Amino acid sequence: MRRLQRCLILLVALFAGAAGPAWGALRIEITRGLESATPIAVARFGWSGPGPASPESVSTIIAADLARSGRFAPLQELPQHPLRKEEVRWSDWRRLRVGSLVIGSIGQAVGAGAREYQVEYRLFDTFTGAQLAGKRYPRVLPDQLRWVAHLISDEIYYALTGERGAFATRIAYVTETAGREGEVAYTLNVADSDGGSPVVLRTSPYPIMSPSWSPDGRWLAYVSFDGGSSRIMMQELATGLRREVTGFPGINGAPAFSPDGRRLALTLSREGSPDIYVMDLESGELRRLTSGPDIDTEPAWSPDGRTLVFTSDRSGGRPQLFRIPASGAGAPERLTFTGGYNARAAFSPDGSRLVFVHDESNGDYRIAVMEIGNESIEVITNGRLDESPTFAPNGRLILYATTEGGRSALAAVSIDGRFRQRLSIDDTGVRDPAWSPGLSRR
């Protein structure tokens, strides 16, 4: 019976895979921009290699990155596309009040195979003519060009704001697609922060939930329902290697890597009701941090690894956020007192804020931000079914899942709620986003 079951699952998976544009890339639209965004010009990069053009439009990717940050407004129509500093007509840019100009070029790598490129760029202050940043990437494979564009975006962002960018990062998300016969396929995906270079990690006819990044960006933990019961799985991105972390009776859910990557916080209900546990990933040893008949779930590590915030209905009926030392010693401390529903917290990278799902008690589930140590909260989204918030590793944007027009999609919002964008895939439900940590490489 089990064998046939597996065959069936495989068939469904194959069919769903063949059914159409199931694994398309996320399309990003800025739905609310900022007047205060700083004008910048990214000139078309010159192409000095053979053939018509480079395989990726690096300058277009950089301009889109900068726009998606909400802090820059790349010029649409440029008066010139200089390739070298000597070609820049400074007065043109000053007249347009564009203070920053990016120029660059792509060519074949020197002394390398025909399939390798070199990319270089320079960032200028148009008022002084000074170069603020610049670099040459001597050997870039074709499938690394997008990533190099994101690295350049990070460098430009840093040069102009003094803050780290979050462009050369990745996002994990779950998609749901319906095949012709109404059968559903669930897919765990990873893409660049702009939705580019999407990769399928896992497809199943059973639901997939709650992806969580390891701090080195090499592994994802997630919840699988394959075979009709829940399991926490870990998968190595580079190799596809999968391992089962837990598969106890009841709930195996809400995995969260510790900041040092050595432990996994998770939810198990093997003792009767959902409780928070921490597993040592090397020894497999489990330590239970909460107990009692209530629901305790959705653990989130503070960036210093010392405390966990989790969702619990222990205060009577509806969920609120609580904090407990990661050592397990000490009683949970209630953190939220505003509204009837506060759940699924995530820490800001600096540990000063929490972002979570909030219902004021009017039935709209929205994303709210709270400074730790301050009970007042700020609601920053305006949907009815917003959930699963996750911080960009530089703390500037929050990615979350929303429902609009009957379909689930992702959205991003600045921490002050003023800048918004939507990330969607046609005919595909997208949910459960998880923003990677800062990455040194893809």
Next chain:
Amino acid sequence: MQRGKAVLGAAALALMVGCTGGPQQTSSTPEVEDRPVPGTEPTEAAGGSGTEGMGTTGTLADAGGVEGSPLAAIGADGEELTRVIYFDFDSSEVHPDDRVVVEAHAQYLVRNAGVEVVLEGHADERGSREYNVALGEQRANGVRDMLRLLGVADQQVRTVSYGEELPAAIGHEEESWSRNRRVEFAYARR
């Protein structure tokens, strides 16, 4: 607390069943034997418990129906038992009207010790996903506890919660949500 109420409710029901024979119990001699509905004999191809309608929202919505079901649970009146019960918002308390349904399943399971049921708990889409998994489990566990109190062996019952991941109705309003807050009975031979 909702859970407390559910347990109390289950205990009260068990007491009531113990004293009066239960609301719709027909007689002490079951007239019905364990027999599958024609055309749905459990076979190898039927798949395991909990895989029923898996990944097909439409089929899950009709999980109470006969089509594609691996094993039908037959009530004392010879009719197939209702296989889905529904819950109020944020509640895991079995509705008074549905207690006869749970009771009929209990009778069926007691009569057919070789049969196993998987109780699939579900929640509506509102709120966070993992918390909804917990809510779905509370519902499934509430039904499981009732079955046990009604004499069903522990090994015959397994629970799994899908939270909001497998909605029966895909709308985003109360009509759909009320159909998604549910526990489904999925049968298989042990």
